[in-house]
Amino acid sequence: MAKHTYDSGIVGNCSYIAHVRKDTNIYWLCWPKFDSTFVFGGMLDTEKGGEFSIRPEGAYQSHQYYMENTNILCTEITNDYGRYRITDFAPRFPNNNRIFRPLNLLRKVEVISGAPRVKVVCRPKLDYGKISLQPNIGSNHLHFQYGDVSMRLTTNCSVNYIAEERYFVLDSTKYFILSYGSPFEAELESTFERFLQATILYWRNWVKGSSILSFYQDQVIRSALALKLHQFEDTGAFIAASTTSLPEFPGQGRNWDYRYCWLRDTHYVINALGNIGHFDELEKYFSYIASISFTEVDRYQPLYGITGEKMLVEKTLDYLDGYMGNKPVRIGNEAFEHIQNDIYGQVLISLLPLYVDKRFIVDERNDSSRWIDFILKKIERTVDEMDAGIWEFRNMPNLHCYTSLFQWAGAKAALKMAREVKDRKLITRALKLIKTTHHNIEACYDPIRKVYTHAIGSPHLDASTLQLIIMNYLDPHSQRARDHLRGLETELRGKNGLFYRYKHMDDFGKPSSTFLICAFWYVEALAMVGRNRDAISTFEQIMQYSNDLGLFSEDVDEHDGSQWGNFPQAYSHVGLMNAAYRIAKKLDKPIYY
DSSP states (O other), X not given: OOOOOOOEEEEEOSSOEEEEETTSOEEEEESXXXXXXXEEOTTTXXXXXXXXXEEESSOOEEEEEEOTTSSOEEEEEEETTEEEEEEEEOOOEEETTEEEOOSEEEEEEEEEXXXXXXXXXXXXXXXXXXXXXXXXXXSSEEEEEETTEEEEEEESSOHHHHHHTOEEEOOSOEEEEEEESSOOOSOXXXXXXXXXXXXXHHHHHHHHTSOOOSTTHHHHXXXXXXXXXXEETTXXXXXXXXXXOOOSSTTSOOOOBOOSEEGGGHHHHHHHHHHTTOHHHHHHHHHHHHHHHTTOSSXXXXXXXXXXXXXXXXXXXXXXXXXXXXXXXXXXXXXXXXXXXXXXXXXXXXXXXXXHOTTSOGGGSTTHHHHHHHHHHHHHHHTTOOBOTTTTOSSOOBOBHHHHHHHHHHHHXXXXXXXXXXXXXHHHHHHHHHHHHHHHXXXXXXXXXXXXXXXXXXXXXXGGGGHHHHTTSSOTTSHHHHHHHHHHHHHHBOGGGOBOSOOSOBTTBSOOSEEHHHHHHHHXXXXXXXXXHHHHHHHHHHGGGSOTTSOOOSEEOTTTOOEESSSSOHHHHHHHHHHHHHHHHHHOSOOOO
16 A cells, blocks of 8 residues: 655645645635634545645646745646646735734646646635535626625636636746735735735744754754644634544544634643744733633633634534545544643643743733633642543543643642742742642552653553653652653554554544654753753654645654644654754754754
8 A cells, every 4th residue: 555645735824724635635724713614625535525736637746835934835746738826825914013914725727838728726615515505607707606606717827718617728936825804905916926926935034033953954854834823823723624524544433623722732832932932922822822821710711712712512424425435534633522631731831930030021911810720720620530541532531641741840830930029928838739649649659660651540651641751840860750651662653653542442542643843842851851862863763754846744653654633733843843952952953854
């Protein structure tokens, strides 16, 4: 069986993300928000998913690349008739002291050689493929209307050729602007080119303003650009991925909707953004977390919608074929109902920079004691409560080591913050909680195997306990840290540095694919314990598991290197960024590859 990789790239502007396949089709696009219905969803059903393609007549070859240091994607098509290039992007640039990021998808088609014949197909959908929109032909546009939803395709191409899906000779540069809601009404060619140049400049300035060290700089830049697109700028939320129901492994039913914000990702995302010096994104994310925090009287959910929505009811869409025939297709995620108690520590850690990083001013820490007390109480109430853990086991509650670790780290963060604001009561409570959580972590230690298990009373190992080393619970230079790392390696390491989350049975059987962020955690742990050469070689091995554009999925099949799971996975790119930063800091000298 051939190696499977996702043959698409993404473009976006922090209002939406579109997936552009190598065959020119807009393979996935949800409007008006990340978690809305797809407008183009061929990724999940080639017939019912709609299409927006610019394909040639006859057989062809295709390759894709990003314009350097941008989120602007080029697809070049070559066949016997000629060669042409499609440039896809979402406008994003400063305008009137604000960032202009409309719900517009822009496509430029230009001839490179010959006289290729092409056909433009534009068939948008609504209600996850149930509703097909029919075009109304205008003088220079096609208008798609259903109820209060309005889309317009503005172009200098023959609108009748598009409506009738006819081939035509591509003898000049063609422009296409697909707009949602407000129609595009400015002069087409000059405005398009102005938007393109302004967006190129925006992304390149954004990269120039990033503190990216020299170790594997190209890959870190691409990961940073991909991560940036996963922030819904209007609220500050970061989504795990822009897709739903891409299987973790074929035929196992592990198909989940990842278009939401997981609080368990908070610490890792904030680390990645802090490491590259992007505080605007950090502050927007803080704002999102704060908005959620003060609306939750009792407990946090593991995940929320990008506007803070709580009821993410999981449904299956049985009428859709699914990616490569893998059902079910799910929208919503039942995990919002789960108990996941590490997240309170995640939130406290996320707030710590506001107190210890002097680049944040005192006035930004309003009502500190009430804020710290509010979240510390949540840890105190749940410190001995079984939960679903980081991997969201659906019917297997435990006192998880990872949960206790983040409760411990949250209590340590609360202690630092309480000392900053000189609140003695909070200091006393934080110290008590540190002792309790330390006891729970140590209850997971197996002295015979010299390793920490995934939960109290469990014999199973879990890659999430790599964080015991990374979070400095275990002294990285200690024998206990080295022993723990070797124990995890022996049981969970796959080929070429890949790492399984765990290998024991869960609600769906035994996992068949490795989880990519765990491989990057492994790299970090290797660097932390001083095995720098192993860390570098493992990192280099993992680099082979991206697609041609440098984008990483959630899961990898260790046997053939295939990409699986939702794509691209923000979590995986965060892992890459943090691992590269860890190695670069350990080496403490410029190394270029």
